[in-house]
Amino acid sequence: MATRARTDKRPFDIPRMLRRIEEAIRPYPPAAMFALADLGYRSLFEQLVGCVISVRTRDEVSLPTSIRLFEVARTPAAMMGLSVTRIDSLIRASTFHEAKARDIHTLARRTMTELGGTLPCDGSVLTSFHGIGPKCANLALGIACGHGRPAVDVHVHRITNRWGIIHTRTPEETMEALEGVVERRDWVRINRLLVPFGKHICTARRPRCSSCVVNAYCRQIGVVDYV
Ligand code: SF4
Known part of the structure; x- marks a missing residue:
């Protein structure tokens, strides 16, 4: 109104x-992506994966879920080596985990096969991936690359x-x-x-x-x- x-x-x-x-x-915990960065998960790939997992999922759930996945795989190469089913099992606590598992695997595979293994600090490239919108791209660019929108x-x-x-x-x-x-x-x-x-x-x-x-x-x- x-x-x-x-x-x-x-x-x-x-x-x-x-x-x-x-x-x-100050008394409250930081949002999930900043909490991940504080824990050392601040690469562009980790930030994007963390943001995908956080979509429509409470921080209290998405943060430990991301950490659980990263303890198994935290680079595009390692993530590509996992099956979609394995990723899905690791992020099962997150909402829409099946679709997110597919998106995360595709992000890793395309990063390896099309981008030489490294994601560029380029918003148009990041948002070309299914499941990654402007909010995730800008936050990841800001945290991991020091710029963005x-x-x-x-x-x-x-x-x-x-x-x-x-x-x-x-x-x-x-x-x-x-x-x-x-x-x-x-x-x-x-x-x-x-x-x-x-x-x-x-x-x-x-x-x-x-x-x-x-x-x-x-x-x-x-x-x-x-x-
Ligand atoms: S809580 Fe503060 S910032 Fe929010 S509407 Fe009220 S006065 Fe404005």
Whole structure:
């Protein structure tokens, strides 16, 4: 439901808002792909596989599932050596595991047979693989290659529209719009911060606005029921 923007707010100061959110999310675990990177699984291949596994799967499940798979195979060559059935058995806890197992095996096989064994830091190549959309590609590029475009998932899309810094209908539109309002150095960081922020504070239903650290800036667009 749309509401009128609040007018009793401070001008946007995104660097300061992000700093406040960084503090606010400190008690919460990082999102799965950042947690994988912290554990040393930060190659482009590992990040993409981790993202495929995380699709429509809670971090509490996708993180140990990815680690379980990587303990058996964490390179394109090793993954190609596994059968689809074996990959499927290792990621069975994830939703849509059969399709994901096929996608992961294809990613490994094509990397070996078409790309010389190494994935390039090129978004158009990454999104040419079935099962890898812009969110996974951008996040993996940001973490593994140090560049990319803003990685937008449902949390980033919802929160930045609530703030009122952008007005978009889809994550794809949000990705384009954020490039104009968020500094390039924060394109990956914004995902790292807003995923736990969206899971625990600016939740889809009944966000915790009364105690929110960026309430002074947030126009609370569309927020009609909050605590
Ligand atoms: S919790 Fe409320 S005040 Fe904070 S960012 Fe979300 S909508 Fe804005």
